[in-house]
Amino acid sequence: MPGGHVVAPCLYRCPMHTLPPPSLPASDPQHVLIIDDDPLMREYMAFNLSADGYTVFEASSAREGLDMCQRLSVDVIISDIVMEGADGYEILDALRAKTATATIPLILITASGGQKDVRKAMSRGADDFLHKPFSVDELRSAVQAQLRKRAELKNQAERALLELRASISLAFPHELNTPLNGIIGCAEIIKIDAHEANPAGLIEMADNIIVSAQRLQRLTDRFLAFASTELIALNAAELAKARALRTSGPAELIATIAARIAADYKRAADLTVEKAPGTLAISTDFVSRIAGEIIDNAFKFSKPGTHVRVLMECNPVGYSIRIVDQGRGMSPEQIARIGSYSQFDRKKYAHEGLGLGLVTAQRIADLHGGYLQVESCAGGGCTVTIQLPLVPEPASIVTASR
Structure with a gap:
């Protein structure tokens, strides 16, 4: 100028x-x-x-x-x-x-x-x-508000990442080494005693290798599920595709998953299922993931002979799945830490896992406009409620009679 x-x-x-x-x-x-x-x-x-x-x-x-x-x-x-x-x-x-x-x-x-x-x-x-x-004030306020919001979201993401890194760095070596040590140990025994081992001993070693490999597979599967869910969350186009998928007959799917898990724990008699019809605005894979993780936790953290109930119902805001167990429960502090990708009472309880299953289930529900809610007290059982979007039924067409 x-x-x-x-x-x-x-x-x-x-x-x-x-x-x-x-x-x-x-x-x-x-x-x-x-x-x-x-x-x-x-x-x-x-x-x-x-x-x-x-x-x-x-x-x-x-x-x-x-x-x-x-x-x-x-x-x-x-x-x-x-x-x-x-x-x-x-x-x-x-x-x-x-x-x-x-x-x-x-x-x-x-x-x-x-x-x-x-x-x-x-x-x-x-x-x-x-x-x-x-006005200039309105312009300035709008920009500053969005920058503050962006900074807070960035801080939240960084805190979550730090918590994830800390949790994984503490638990991951144990979770990997336990099954790997089992596989390596059994393989070494077979190698050393191959010429003298009896068939029953070899079968026992093979069974131990299979159990360890399955544990390693579950760990890998949970990590892949968590990673793929986060990738979908970061990609608006992929998220839109995920939200467009549907699950017809979720009750039968969830009941089948529950029966399989109960059988795996040899606790078929402990399971009660109440079904409800409906079509969900979420993929079958995601429904299976959520139901599998929560139902597995219910059996894992409760004793044989105690009931595990899977209750489904349609309500005004969607489709509700409640899993109720009589296990050790969770304290308010533990419930608040679900989003922190952490294990609970690792020193006291020897169950496998990094806590990613529950976090992934919660994340999937959130991404589809639903939620995961935990109601519990330490030693008093646990109720996990998953609310998922329900596809509205088409309006019925009434034909007037002549």
Whole structure:
């Protein structure tokens, strides 16, 4: 500009001296991308956000903005809804469909001020709205709110990762070494005594190897299930696909899983199942995973001769699966730590596992709009309730008689 002076855009006739002092972002500047085909609007927002210490990128079209998202590090995006070519909704869909951009906060700008736009955008994953005309204070507050939210989510993820690393580093060597030592030990005995061992002894060694290998397989299976669930959670497109899958006849599936697990523990007489019809908005694989993990825990942590009940019912908010046992139970502190990927009372109880099964079941339910709830007290049994989305029954068609 002439003379090197910086002039504030006069889009809303707000002289600079009326603006409150900027709140500078701490440490490294945070990056804001503005997508708008109105150059005056872009200049107005860019000028004021730059004055607050943000690094601002500008794009005059949806295509240019999406390209910049792929090439640059962006912390917040502000986009107009109505633009030539692709609109703000298409930008929103494109961002949420890719892992690299799915979690970037998006603030949409609308001139209509109608609730219809707000509901439509929020249902598709928008984070906030600015209604024209908006003040600098409103712009600043919207950006700061999304940055705080993004920072908190990042902190939560980092804390969860640290807890996961700590839990795995403590328990994983034991969980791997126990079955591996069993396999190696039995193999060495067979090798040393091969010429003198009797058939019964060889069969016993082979059985021990099989048991150890099965334990190792279960551990691997749980890790793979946990990892695949987290990958789906990070990919908006994969998550949408998962939520579109259905399970017809879940009662028979869950009852079959429960009967198999009860038979494995030689406790068929301890099992009670109450079924309910329905179609679930979740895949058969995920239903099997959730039911298998929770029912297995119920038998694992309760004594033979005590009841394990699997109760299914349809309710106004979905499909409920309750697993009730009379085992050792969990304290409030242990229930609160379910999301921390940790074992419970490892020194006191010798059961195998890293605690990933329960965490994975909870995660699957959360990703489908359901939940997993534990009600228990130490020594007093345990009730785990899984609430899953139910596909609505089609409205019945009544034909009037003549």
